Amino acid sequence: MATDNLFSTRMGKQLYGLLPEVYRTRDSAADDGGGDLACFLDACGHLLDLIRQTLDQRLADAFPDNPSSGEACQPWLLPYFADLLDVRMVSPDDAGRRDEVAHAVAWRQRKGTLKALEQIAENVGRLEVEIQEGWKRVATTPQVGLPRLLAPALGESALHDAFGDHPGWAARHPGLPAVTVDFRYPSRAMQVATDGGAAPQNPAAKQTTFDGQAVWWRQVNRHGAPCFPGSYEDVSRRTPDVRTPTWSRGHAHPKRVLLHAPPPQGFFGPDPYTTVSDLDYSAEGEHLLEDHHVQGTLTVGAGRLTLRRCTVKHLVVTVSSHDDVILAAEETLFDTVSVGAGAASFEGCTVLGATTVFRLTAANCIFNGSIFAAAGGSIRYSRIPAGLDESIEQEAGTTDVANFFSAFFDDPGAGVLRPDAPATILFGAEDGGEMGAYHGGREDRPVRVPIVGTVTMDLSASSGYTLKDLILEGSGSLRVAQGVLTLERVAAFDLQVESISPTDETGMFQPVLAAEDCLFDRLAVSSGLARLVYCTVLNQCQSRCLQASDTIFAAGLDLAPGTDANPHCIRFSRIPEDVDVAYLRTLENTTEPPIFYEFAFDEGDQVVQRRPVFSEAGCATLHPATSEAIRFGAEDGGEMGCYHGWRYSLLMAAVADKLSDFLPVGMEAVIVPDLRLHRLPREACVE
Incomplete structure (x- = not known):
């Protein structure tokens, strides 16, 4: 009789393996009651496993970091570590708070440096940013006799320094504080060729992850005409902008630090x-x-x-x-x-x-x-x-x-x-x-399932299974004829629930659709109660009875008249202005319109910037131009909608708040959404 299947504990199996072979052979060869010794040691292993897990957690609790494997420190201990090291934690998630404590000393030692700012953005906000110093973007007057860096130190050819032999290169010297744009040359990022994946020797080369792909690149033609104004590839100098800095203005100023960050892509990001x-x-x-x-x-x-x-x-x-x-x-x-x-x-x-x-x-x-x-x-x-x-x-x-x-x-x-x-x-x-x-589970790695035509399901005999971490894409409809559908972290193009809501002893409807952290393009619950929490409906939403919290209804909301026993209830949500239904109870809602990111898409031989539709990267992600009543209008202070659990708005605000402690007095950090960080730089030219 095989005994491998008798073990459910690690220590029990280890104890069994330490026995002399003769006892293991007798135990596995017994005809009746075979494996009794293995079962006994497995029972001992339950207690030993618990002791081992307690010791492992006790060891992990001594180190407030994010380990690459194994147990991590319990979240309730982090404030004690923070108090010990005088750390002001601002990150909205546990992983970010651990990094704040673990890197506290290193960040103080590098306070004010670009390296520290980049690490704070990456660890606190989960953002990979490209940083520009505002003083380098401000127009200044060249001074005679001012020392100038040699061109090779800035990643360019030494020919720029040999003015006598190459006078035409003088105006293109990368160390000059030139202001007038030279329209003869395009200024942009360009990939740097590497040898077998090794780091290039060019001192101006940087490595950045573009849409999941790590690429070495450098800036070319610093004095040329910027190909993509306002992006990380734009290094042209401007007149100081004294307006209050936001995501779109006040960037060219000696007291600003610009953090160019890729807009989040949400459900439809790159395949992990x-x-x-x-x-x-x-x-x-x-x-x-x-x-x-x-x-x-x-x-x-x-x-x-x-x-x-x-x-x-x-x-x-x-x-x-x-x-x-x-x-x-x-x-x-x-x-x-x-x-x-x-x-x-x-x-x-x-x-x-x-x-x-x-x-x-x-x-x-x-x-x-x-x-x-x-x-x-x-x-x-x-x-x-x-x-x-x-x-x-x-x-x-x-x-x-x-x-x-x-x-x-x-x-x-x-x-x-x-x-x-x-x-x-x-x-x-x-x-x-x-x-x-x-x-x-499929958390952090949702699976795409195409829905073609109308897919009908009868869930009347369902035992309460929750459909999690799926992207139901395509132009078809998912139809629920009977029963209750429960969704978590699901994106569905067209969902139709036709089930009739059961009622309890008081006559109140029970939900036939319960959705949390979900994105819908169209939603129809024609005969029952829909309960939505942290959801976004991009187009028409229709429901016989609705209970919604922290949800964005971006377009129309069609509700049947409620009753005294079954009123509609919408709280901490964005609703259209024209909603006027009998027995509608509301609390802390807003009618401010949501502003979603626009992304660049290749359409034929053109690149078109537009709002992504369902199943395209970035669909339904909130732009910083969106009113704070939506970006921070949920009951717990986070953003409304399907990305509430992703904390995009809170993470961006946490980075700006944290950087205020690590910048010189009077300096401000500005986070600039940059679509160019989702597209690879131009390939290197053949010299």
């Missing part, structure tokens, strides 16, 4: 995964692959492979090792798996096609296709095909059919369970969660 076609591991050793899309075949010819949060179309392992686990996969989606001569361990995985292994150990998984395990194994709390070989031990499994949005690997959203899937799969994992590749 790295996509590759094929991969081949042929060297001995431990191989680890995390957060990857493998669109072709992943081949393992030697060593041991661990997969975490990946999607792999075809996995082929040819390593010969019958006893040792040569494949360990966690929260991974496969199309087919072939481990012909080795043992495999799966935890929270989905295999859409066939699974072929020598020996299999699995828990909290979905096997949608056939399973062949030559030496047997064990499967716990998983969906298994009917007629599974008896040599594979089974515990708390189900043969119910998994209902996916798409069961084909190459389709977007493959392996994502629908809310009308069987409850035995939605809540069948060992911890009561869902089985499969998304057992651990």
Whole structure:
């Protein structure tokens, strides 16, 4: 009898491994009650694991930073560390506050330097910024005899310094405080060629992440005509602007520091995964692959492979090792798996096609296709095909059919369970969660699911499953005919809920739609109660009865007349001006219009700047020009709408507040949204 599946604790398994082989053999070979010794040690391991976790947390509580792995300090301890180091914490999230405490000494030592300002913006506001000093943008009069930096120190050719041999280059010297724009040359950022990824030797080169891609670049033709005025690429000098600084004005002033930051992209930002076609591991050793899309075949010819949060179309392992686990996969989606001569361990995985292994150990998984395990194994709390070989031990499994949005690997959203899937799969994992590749959730990595036509769901038999971290895109409609739909951090183009609200003993409606931190293009709840918290509806919103808090209704709001027993209730939200409905109760709402970011899009052979529509990057993100009644109008002081939990407005305000402590007296920091930081600089010219 295999004993691997009897352990649910790390220390219990470790204790069992320390026993002499003779006792482990007797325990696993017993016919009746086999594995009793393993179960006993696993029970001891529960207490030992708790003690170990307590000690690990106690150690982590001594270090108020953001560790790369392992436990972090508990948030309630941060004010004590801050008081000890005299730190004024302003970040709205725990990770930012940890960084404020952990870097307090280093930032004080570098107070007033550009490096410290850049680190504060990155750690407190999660912003990668390009900084310009305001005094460098102010027109000044050249002075005779004033020392001038040599051109190579500014990243330019030494020919600029040889005026006698090259007099035409004198006006282009980068060290001159020239004011008049030279229209003969364009001024912009340009990529710097690197040798094998190494840092370039040019002292003017900088590295910046543009839309998820790290690129080395430098400014060229500092005295030329700016190609993109107002962006980080504009270094032209101006007359001092004495107006109160905002995101759009008051920048050219010796008392300003400009922080150019890329506008947030929200739900539709870059894919957090790295996509590759094929991969081949042929060297001995431990191989680890995390957060990857493998669109072709992943081949393992030697060593041991661990997969975490990946999607792999075809996995082929040819390593010969019958006893040792040569494949360990966690929260991974496969199309087919072939481990012909080795043992495999799966935890929270989905295999859409066939699974072929020598020996299999699995828990909290979905096997949608056939399973062949030559030496047997064990499967716990998983969906298994009917007629599974008896040599594979089974515990708390189900043969119910998994209902996916798409069961084909190459389709977007493959392996994502629908809310009308069987409850035995939605809540069948060992911890009561869902089985499969998304057992651990999709937070910070939402999955795109295309909706074509009208997709109808009957949730009348649903057991309360919450659909989380999905982007339901496309031009189709998601229709709920019956039952209750619960959403968290979901973006849906067109949602139609036709369910009739049940009532309690007092006659009050119960919600048929409960949404939190969600974005909708169109929403219709024709016969029931919709409860929206931290949501944004871009176009028409229709509801029989509505309860909304901290929500933005950007366009029309069509409400049926309420009743005394079931009135509409809208609080701390943005509503259209023409809303006038019977039995509408409101509190601290505003009619100020939301102003969303505009982004640059390639349309044909032109670049067009416009407001993004649903499914485009940056959709529904609030611009700093939006009224503070919306940007800070939620009940807790944050922004209204679907990005309340992302804290975009609070993070930007926290950076400006924090920088006031690290700038010289009289200096002000201005955060400038810059669309150019989402586009790569021009490639380097061939010299």
